[in-house]
Amino acid sequence: MNLIKALAQTSSMTLLSRILGYIRDAVIAHSFGAGGLTDAFFVAFRIPNLLRRLFAEGAFSQAFVPLLADVKAQHGDESAKSLIDHVSSFLTLVVFITTLLGIIFAPQVVYLSAPGFRADSVKFHTTVDLLRVTFPYIFFITLVSLSAGILNTWNRFWIPAFTPVLLNLSFILCALFLAPHLHAPIMALAWGALMGGLFQLLFQIPFLKHINMLPRFRLALHDQGVRRVLKLMAPAIIGVSVGQISLLVSTIFASFLPTGSVSWLFYADRLMEFPTGLLGAALGTILLPSLVKHHSLGHEDRYSDLLDWGLRLTLVLTIPAAAALAVAGIPLISTLFLRGAFMESDATQVYHALIAYSLGLTGLIGVKILAPGFYARQDIKTPVKIAIMVLLITQIMNALFMQFFAHAGLALATGLGACINATWLLLGLKKRGLYHAKAGWPLYLFKIAMATLIMSAILWWGQGSPSLWLTGSTLERLIRLIPLLTIAAISYFLSLWLMGIRFHHFKKEGA
Incomplete structure (x- = not known):
């Protein structure tokens, strides 16, 4: 496969x-x-x-x-x-x-x-x-x-x-x-x-x-399989509940902020759903069966290699995506939402939240890749324990950051919390000997960073003044946005190609 x-x-x-x-x-x-x-x-x-x-x-x-x-x-x-x-x-x-x-x-x-x-x-x-x-x-x-x-x-x-x-x-x-x-x-x-x-x-x-x-x-x-599923579901329910509790608590914090704060966070989160859904959920889904099979057959080296492949693919796609959301946020927000009762001031406030959220995009998707590394071994308790600790840390950051950055502080806490979660999971996998980073990571990250800087510069220069995106019709903004994003994407992948990163490097067969 x-x-x-x-x-x-x-x-x-x-x-x-x-x-x-x-x-x-x-x-x-x-x-x-x-x-x-x-x-x-x-x-x-x-x-x-x-x-x-x-x-x-x-x-x-x-x-x-x-x-x-x-x-x-x-x-x-x-x-x-x-x-x-x-x-x-x-x-x-x-x-x-x-x-x-x-x-x-x-x-x-x-x-x-x-x-x-x-x-x-x-x-x-x-x-x-x-x-x-x-x-x-x-x-x-x-x-x-x-x-x-x-x-x-x-x-x-x-x-x-x-x-x-x-x-x-x-x-x-x-x-x-x-x-x-x-x-x-x-x-x-x-x-x-x-x-x-x-x-x-x-x-x-x-x-x-x-x-x-x-x-x-x-x-x-009394089937043994049914009992094993129920036993594994108990900590999993707690883990899923943690995410819902975090969302509820963040909403409670936002309710104490100026009117519109909840909505600004909602619209910024909708933009984040595209990369998290397209890459995070999809990659985690296809990795899990192969990880389970490698574990069942005792192929620990292949297990680690598959996680390494998933992380490399995650970073090569999420780092530029996060940069694009942060740099081209106003063009994206105005094209998608600026009409009717959604005002220019709303677009600005959503942009502030989007910048904060984008800092945690790699972490958000990284969790989707790293958690299956535990699930594949039927270890649900470890990711749940980490999620509970991160929930507590995130709420402390919520209370602190909202004092300085208002609703954007809540987005920042969520993003940083995801990065802490992903880092914790990664360290847990390494500590258990389940993941060993392959050679070449520093150079690989340097190439991604250079390509991202080139793409960001093109986005920054190409979009012009933010005020240009706050006027005109949705169709006019869309006509400007599509070429801008297309050229930026081409510049990123062309830069990677010139630095020696090829598509066939990412071809991988599942178990």
Whole structure:
């Protein structure tokens, strides 16, 4: 398996999903605006979405995929199929019961998650109605996550990467075509979420059949594999929760800052999602099965080499991306967001946050590469312990930096926290003898730095005065932005080529 080819496929599918996500947000904003009804939907959808992050895509994947890959490598497909059947049966039962309880006790769930809605009877009952439709989404998306873990283990990476496209399409189509026919148009979004989850699951079934790994119901509560997954999930849930707690605490800090601070951080974070999603999540996904197989077969040298390859690829792409976000932030922000109620002053404030966030981009993506180095050995506790310590350090930095840099200080704390997390993970891997840096790193970093400086100079000179980007139409800004970014990217990769770094240096075969 060519890892570069797999990364390109996965990243392109992720890019398509992100683009449709922006279109989805624009359609929802155009159709429903921002008010009590959209507040009700976002609260209703946030609840199953939180459960998805905690139990399905996050904790479950971290526990299940390394175990499945290990069983496949050591005992073959038949044993792997047995594990899949037992785990999927147990998971289906648990999530089905959870879904029923969520529907029955929807009023109580809304009361606990949005107590302020009780003051508005219409908003409260609308949220309850929306939640009862959206809650089954957690049932479908959990099975989608299970399917994704299986497909990734069999190196079908592009399929799970593509499936979120169907959710975004479902939202868009329901908002445009179903909403006008409903007595309560906002309910179209709830049905969009439900159908999106179902469509994603149905899409993956033929591919599971093709590899002969379509689960069948074989409930075995005392199965050793089920117990191992549950044992690994416990620390994984804590680890995923740490990220959600960090986000919540940062929001609390931002609430004490001037009006608009939360929104400025949100828009800056949306820009950061492109490189983190396209590279970080995609690279971590394709690395994990190969790392597990190398570990299972005792190929420790290949294990280390694969991590080294992932780190080199990460740095050659994230360092220029971070520089581009910092240098060309105003052109990017104005092109994407400067219209309507989004003012020039907002663009400036978002830019301040973006600069701070960009300092931590390499760390944010580095964590996605280094953490699988532990997950592949079914060691989830170590990354969780590190994440908890980094959470505490980040909140101290939040309290300190916001005094001097306001909302940008919170972004800076997040970025530096990610760098501390990545460094800690790297040192942990080296201490355990799991990673040994290959020769040539100092010269490699020097070449990346030189190429980045050349690219940054071209961006700085090419964009001209920031005021040029704060006027004119979106189309005019887009016409200027695309050539600017294209020329900058060419200058970067050409500089690397002139210094002896070639594309074929990054070709790598997976296990």
